[in-house]
Amino acid sequence: MINLDRVSRTFQTRTGDLEALRDIDLEVEEHQFLAVVGRSGCGKSTLLRLVAGLLTPTAGTITIDGTPVRQPRPEVALMNQRPALLPWRTAFGNVMLPVEILRRPRAAYRARAAELLDSVGLAGFHQRRPHELSGGMQQRVALCRALIQQPRILLMDEPFSALDALTREELATQLQAIHMAQSVTTVFVTHSIQEAVLLADRVVVLSPRPGRVRQVLEVDIPRPRSFGHNAHLTDVASCVAELHDLLLRD
Numbered sequence: 001m002i003n004l005d006r007v008s009r010t011f012q013t014r015t016g017d018l019e020a021l022r023d024i025d026l027e028v029e030e031h032q033f034l035a036v037v038g039r040s041g042c043g044k045s046t047l048l049r050l051v052a053g054l055l056t057p058t059a060g061t062i063t064i065d066g067t068p069v070r071q072p073r074p075e076v077a078l079m080n081q082r083p084a085l086l087p088w089r090t091a092f093g094n095v096m097l098p099v100e101i102l103r104r105p106r107a108a109y110r111a112r113a114a115e116l117l118d119s120v121g122l123a124g125f126h127q128r129r130p131h132e133l134s135g136g137m138q139q140r141v142a143l144c145r146a147l148i149q150q151p152r153i154l155l156m157d158e159p160f161s162a163l164d165a166l167t168r169e170e171l172a173t174q175l176q177a178i179h180m181a182q183s184v185t186t187v188f189v190t191h192s193i194q195e196a197v198l199l200a201d202r203v204v205v206l207s208p209r210p211g212r213v214r215q216v217l218e219v220d221i222p223r224p225r226s227f228g229h230n231a232h233l234t235d236v237a238s239c240v241a242e243l244h245d246l247l248l249r250d
């Protein structure tokens, strides 16, 4: 469904050209959960922004269902590390924002917004404003906002990085449940090997800048997966160890 064919991206900077990504070949199938890991600065955010249509490649082509990506589109949602909620709107009002921007009928989405908020544990918080919510709760609202328009593709750029470890685990587990229920095609950028192994069908390991595909790892562990003790501990351990070695190599 998402296809990258020899995609490169160079930035012009005051000190000369900066090659962020080189020759990325990648395919993401419908309903797949793809994680992208790599060191800081290797081009992960650039990759997502290219797929989102916020940047154009300097070489190569990106297509979604065969159509070249030229600009952002409503069927592709992007979620960032910071929730960027509107402070004067309630949680519910923030989730409904894309509906208004896309000029869709509000009434048709109200029930969905409420269900989404309930599904991430915010049942009693629909009418709260962002400053009344913890960082983890705000990021949950941002996740609901990304999903309200029923995107076919969800792009997530280190969405849980700013949160404490336990909250990260909780959110990752909720994201897994949402993915199991709705299976929106997802590209999930993370620093966390654990998150990648918990969530992904496949993990792409990028090399240090310029980012190239170093390896693609299939994660063949049954769902639901968990961070704690479960029946697949040895599979999880070997996956984690392999990713760890791939990331540490220069």
Ligand SMILES: Nc1ncnc2c1ncn2[C@@H]1O[C@H](COP(=O)(O)OP(=O)(O)O)[C@@H](O)[C@H]1O
Binding pocket: 011, 012, 013, 018, 019, 020, 038, 039, 040, 041, 042, 043, 044, 045, 046, 047, 209
């Ligand atoms: N708009 C830009 N202009 C110039 N350089 C950029 C721009 N965006 C990203 N870069 C550079 O490209 C490289 C990759 O950045 P980024 O995609 O943010 O990496 P990551 O998300 O993996 O940390 C970095 O060296 C960064 O400084």
Ligand SMILES: [Mg+2]
Binding pocket: 044, 045, 046, 157
């Ligand atoms: Mg980044």
